[in-house]
Amino acid sequence: MNARALSLILVCLALPLWAQGFAGLGQTAKDYALPDPDFRFSFPGDHGPHPDFRIEWWYVTANLTAADGTPYGVQWTLFRNALNPGGAPGDQVWMGHAAVSTPEGHLYSERLARGGTEQSGVTANPFSAHIDEWMMTGPDLSEIAVTAQGHEFRYDLRMSATGPFVPQGKAGHSVKSEAGQASHYYSQPFYEVTGTLELSSGKVEVTGQAWLDREWSSQPLTDTQTGWDWVSLHFEGGDKLMGYRLRDNDGSAYTVGTWIAADGTPTPLENGELMMRPVEETRVAGRDVPTVWDISLPARDMSIRVAAVYPESWMGTRIPYWEGPVTVEGSHPGQGYLEMSGY
Amino acid sequence: MTWAVIRALLSHWRRRPFQLVTLLLGLSLATGLWSGVQAINAEARKSYGEAADILGGGGLTELVRQDGAPILPQTFVAIRRGGWLVSPVVDGWIEADRGRVRVLGVDPFSMPAGTPAAMAIAPQDLTTMLGRNGVLMADPVTATRLTGLGERLQTGEGIAPGLLLADIEAAAELVGQVGYDRLLLDPKQPLRQTPLNEIAPELQRRAPETAEDLGRLTDSFHLNLTAFGLLSFAVGLFIVNGSVGLAFEQRRPVFRTLRALGVTARRLVWLLTLELLAIALVAGVIGIFMGYLIAAALLPDVAATLRGLYGASVDGALTLSPLWWLSGIAIACLGTALAAASGLIRVARMPLLAPAKPRAWAMATGSAMRWQLALAGHSLVVALIGFAFGELIGGFILLGGFLIAAALALPSVLAVLIVAVARLAKGPVATWFWADTRQQLPGLSLALMALLLALSANIGVGTMVASFRTTFTGWLDQRLVSDLYVTLENTADTPALMAFLETRSEAVLPIWHVDAEVLGGPAEIYGVVDHPIYSENWPLLAANPDVWEQIAVGEGALINEQLSRREGLAPGDPLLLPGGWETTVTGVYSDYGNPIGQVVIPLPVLIDRYPQADKTDFGVLVDGDTEPLKRALSEDFGLPVENLVDQAALKAFSLSIFERTFAVTGALNILTLAVAGIAILTSLLTLASMRLPQLAPVWALGITRKTLGRIELIRAVVLAGFTFVLAVPVGLGLAWVLLAIINVEAFGWRLPMHLFPRDWLWLAVLSLAAAGLASLWPARQLAKRPPADLMRVFTHER
Structure with a gap:
């Protein structure tokens, strides 16, 4: 990580779960609101921003397939980061990341905007999130149109949810370490997607599944956590799994997750229940990134191999990370998304 | 071997x-x-x-408003939301010690990667720079000129001198502006966009400012x-x-x-x-x-x-x-x-x-001189072509051609001159002196040409500088009409100041202005009140007869000579001003020493059209001594002493800037003259050793070595004198070219030429002294030459 990116992180930190030196996520959250275990989500209000908290994101990943069977991955993300506590619009910095993973390569783009103007922002009802011309708008968050573009790509997708919003952790209170760092976290893993990708090779009609993560916090990581490996998986039977492993600089890891039944019923997983083991690394952007994983959940008799569809799915953004579609084989076949930071 | x-x-x-x-x-x-x-x-x-x-922005195309007005933040947002990657820039000026400092406000969030401004901001400074009260960056030298900014100001390397780099919000606040001056277009745009003319039809694309723009402005100086x-x-x-x-x-x-x-x-x-x-x-x-x-x-x-x-x-x-x-x-x-x-x-x-023939070496044949004269003629033709070509470079071609022609023609002209004077000579020694001088001319001609160049450059540049000084002082006297210049700390104090000065002064003249871009170039727009002191004192180069009456009723605009020449504007022409309104040029005034355009409009119009104008400066007319009023203003009204400048101090300051401007020219002038002096010395030394065969017979005829030495000295002085006489018209020609062509092309103003014969006299003494000094040593050598050396000339068959 170069010095320039480091500094920018201070400006616009906010990727889900960055580690320690990263983004000041390990900094103290003095004067910011803190996650409360007794807090319960109230929709649609909580689809909107929570500016008293330091960081927040609207994070969509989609596994898409063209008519000829070619797999694609799409990401649409909007981060909010407060420079100062108090929630003033002018103290907010917005950052957008958009990407398409394709057989020809990983295309991505990044946008930044200062708060307090119409350049970027989120409203809960009717739901609308945007930065520049990138949009995620619904009548509500269960029925959204998602669009973004860069110099070499564009996508226009319609997503409609076939299941409920799912609170992560304990009723939406997601604990990130033994020390108690936490966030408010819910997902919408039940989107059916149709739409169009525009690539240099032409337009591609696609269909598939998408997953939305909503999370806000003020200090989700401890000083010693260095990065994370996160998966969101759609199994063929309709069940879903969200799991992540927070790596500590002493070599240990804090692994948590949620098993989501096909009807949307969540079962939080205790630290250590889920086991994630890197199997194969890929050299990408000068770093060795594990792009094949063995994941097991003995409680559910689950033993799967998760492999990147396009191992080069590197986001060379101001805060660089790996994010791309994966295939799932083994006891519970399916597909999903993998995100890895801190490499 | x-x-x-x-x-x-x-x-x-x-x-x-x-x-x-x-x-x-x-x-x-x-x-x-x-x-x-x-x-x-x-x-x-x-x-x-x-x-x-x-x-x-490192060569990026920009979007600007056609009328020069700031681009509103909501327009920027609309363009971004239309799918255009643009980044706003605030570009203004603030007052600092020793002149203005340029304020550049950038948006670190949207700044295209790799642009120089983005590079100039060190990563660790990024967060502290953000926002209205963010850190300001300048290079260490510029930082010393910005004393009023306190701890917000930090120094950084790699920032261009004379520049204050800030976040867009801080910059807008510093220059007192709402909105942006331009939007940088990212070279890599997204796939699809709403056409720009649908979002913001008032914007137009403009090629980026390049080093050439500033270079063109300063070309004359560097060419000089x-x-x-x-x-x-x-x-x-x-x-x-x-x-x-x-x-x-x-x-x-x-x-x-x-x-x-x-x-x-x-x-x-x-x-x-x-x-x-x-x-x-x-x-x-x-x-x-x-x-x-x-x-x-x-x-x-x-x-x-x-x-x-x-x-x-x-x-x-x-x-x-x-x-x-x-x-x-x-x-x-x-x-x-x-x-x-x-x-x-x-x-x-x-x-x-081959027998040594030193004289032949020094002797140029008549054909060589003719050849040189022909070359001089060609140089003159080149000079005239340069004159016809016009523009700055043409002016310099004219100058160069003219000087070279003069230098090349010098030996021939000197020869003619010597022949003419020789006719008047009486007595054998005088006749020999002129004949011998003419014979020596070819050997000395190079040194004399050098002297001619140095002298005419001296006269030419000296005349230009002195003309400028005379005109400038006279103009300052007229232009600085107010006796005392007052700068308020705060605009809100204006009514109090007016009331305070009501009984203590004859009149208070607001000198309010706004920095703006007029017809695509940087300019200042000033407002003036209707006061007879302007119509009585302000020298106008060209004007409608009713210019001051029009100003009194709030109409018309005066422009400076620079703007008039640059845009070809004359009284009666329409003038488009920032904010998209139009007025009429009613007069043109000279404005020496100012490189940028200036527009003077009636004060009420300025306040109405440009509410952001700097309204803190006032001129005060006082009957008699300004000291009591200055004291009253600082002690009773509470203004800092440095905010009170009387006319004399302002004049002295302006003149000091002027003097510094020409200090470099003066230094180079003296160096050139010194070099010419050394040229004469070396030439004379060369000749002295070869001239023995010519001098020996004269010595043998009874002229003492001492007299011979004196004659050598006189010869050098006479030749230098002739050269000087010829250098005067050449120098004046040079001065004319500098004043009437180079200055107009380079600075945009024409100066009247004044002659300063006393300066020439001084220069004449200097050049004669230099020549005399240079010949002193060879002459002394000759005077002390052992007679045996001279005798040997006859014994040696050479």
Whole structure:
């Protein structure tokens, strides 16, 4: 990580779960609101921003397939980061990341905007999130149109949810370490997607599944956590799994997750229940990134191999990370998304 | 063998160390002046480049409003949401010590990656820069000029001099502006966008500001320097030519002996070339160091001038590229080759056992003089073409052609002059004196040409500077009508000040202004009240008869000469002003020393159209002494003393800027004259050694050595005198070109020419003294020459 990116992180930190030196996520959250275990989500209000908290994101990943069977991955993300506590619009910095993973390569783009103007922002009802011309708008968050573009790509997708919003952790209170760092976290893993990708090779009609993560916090990581490996998986039977492993600089890891039944019923997983083991690394952007994983959940008799569809799915953004579609084989076949930071 | 020859050749320098010194001095002086000027120019160009780069967003196309008004933040947002990657820039000025400082506000969030402004912001400064109260960045030198900003101001390397870099919000606050001056277009745009003319039809694309823009503004200044450098170099070469010629001449017997001993002409020429190369290298290195010293000494003045005159910021410290060092050495070698070519050719062609004919060396034939005259004619034609071509470069071609023609024609003109004077001579000694002078002319002509160039440059530039000074002081007297100039700390104090001054002064004249862009160039717009003092005192170059009546009723606009010339505007023409409104030009006034355009409109119009105008400056008319009012304003009204400037102080300040502007010119002028003096000395020394055969018969006829020495001295002074007389018209021609052509093209104003005969008189004394001084030593040598030397002329069959 170069010095320039480091500094920018201070400006616009906010990727889900960055580690320690990263983004000041390990900094103290003095004067910011803190996650409360007794807090319960109230929709649609909580689809909107929570500016008293330091960081927040609207994070969509989609596994898409063209008519000829070619797999694609799409990401649409909007981060909010407060420079100062108090929630003033002018103290907010917005950052957008958009990407398409394709057989020809990983295309991505990044946008930044200062708060307090119409350049970027989120409203809960009717739901609308945007930065520049990138949009995620619904009548509500269960029925959204998602669009973004860069110099070499564009996508226009319609997503409609076939299941409920799912609170992560304990009723939406997601604990990130033994020390108690936490966030408010819910997902919408039940989107059916149709739409169009525009690539240099032409337009591609696609269909598939998408997953939305909503999370806000003020200090989700401890000083010693260095990065994370996160998966969101759609199994063929309709069940879903969200799991992540927070790596500590002493070599240990804090692994948590949620098993989501096909009807949307969540079962939080205790630290250590889920086991994630890197199997194969890929050299990408000068770093060795594990792009094949063995994941097991003995409680559910689950033993799967998760492999990147396009191992080069590197986001060379101001805060660089790996994010791309994966295939799932083994006891519970399916597909999903993998995100890895801190490499 | 080779070694022996080298030793024989080099022994000459051991015996005549002074000759070696003059040779090295001439060459290194020429190289030094040339490289010094080049170093200054290079430094300035580099600074312009940096400034333009950072201001222009590294060559990105920009969006600006056609009417020059700021782009509103909501327009920026609308364009971004239309799918355009644009980044806003605030570009303004704030007052600082020793002139204005440019404020550049950028948006770190949308700044296209890799642009110079984005690069100039160190990563660790990014977060602290953000927002209205963010950190401001400037280079260390500029930071010392920004005293009022306190701890917000931080220094950083890599920021162009004279620039304050800030977040867009902080910059807008500093320059008191809502909105942005331009939007940078990212070269890599997304796939699909709403057409720009649908979102913001008032915006247009504009090519980025480049170093050339600032360069063009300052071209004249650099051309001036370059011309001086070239002139000094040429004059320096005359010295080298003299010294090399002398050395070759004196070594003629050695060459002959060496040839007779079997050294081939080719080998001799090679060895001499090698010797010259060694000398050139040594002189080149010395010259480069001299050039460095000259540049380092002059650069602060140059930087001050460029800042004062053009608002162009130049780094005060020198950083020189290896190329500069190499070019210095190269120019020294080239100069030596140029100066020594004829000598080397002569050695190569020298017949074995040829009798030494030193006189022939010094004698130019009539045909050579005719040839030179023809060349002078050609130079004059080139000069006239330059004149017809117009523009700055044409002006300099005219100047160069004219000077070269004058220099080339000098020997012929001098010859005619001497023949004419000789007719008046009475008595044998006088007749011999003129005849001998004429005969010596070819040998001295190079040195005299150098003197002519130096003298006419001196007269020309001196006349220009003095004319400028006279005009400028007179103009200042008229223009600075108010007795006291008051600057308020806060606009809100205006009514209080008015009330305070009501009984204590004759009148209070607001001097409110706004910095803006008029017709695509930087400009100031001033507001004036209707007061008879303006109509009585303000000198107008051209105006409608009712110009002041119109101002009184709130109509019309006066523009300065620069704007008038730049845009071809005359009274009666329409004038489009920022904010998209139009008025009529009613008058044009001269505005010396100001590189940018200026518009004067009625004060109520200024307040109405530009509410953001700086409203803190006032002129106060006082009957009698200003001191009591100054005291009252500082003690009773509570204004800081530095906010009160009386007319005399302001005048002194303006004149000091003016003097500093021409300090560099003056220094170069004196150096050139010194070089010319040395040229005369070396030429005379060369001639002195060869003239013995001419002098011996005169001595034999009864003229004492002492008288002969005196005659030599008089001759040098007479020739210098003639040259000076000829230099006066050449210098005045030069001054006319500078004032009427170069200044108009370069600065946008024309100055009347004033003559200063007393300065010429001083220069005449100086040049005669220089020539006399230069001939003193050869004359003394002659006076002390042992009679045996003179006798030997008759015994030697030469």
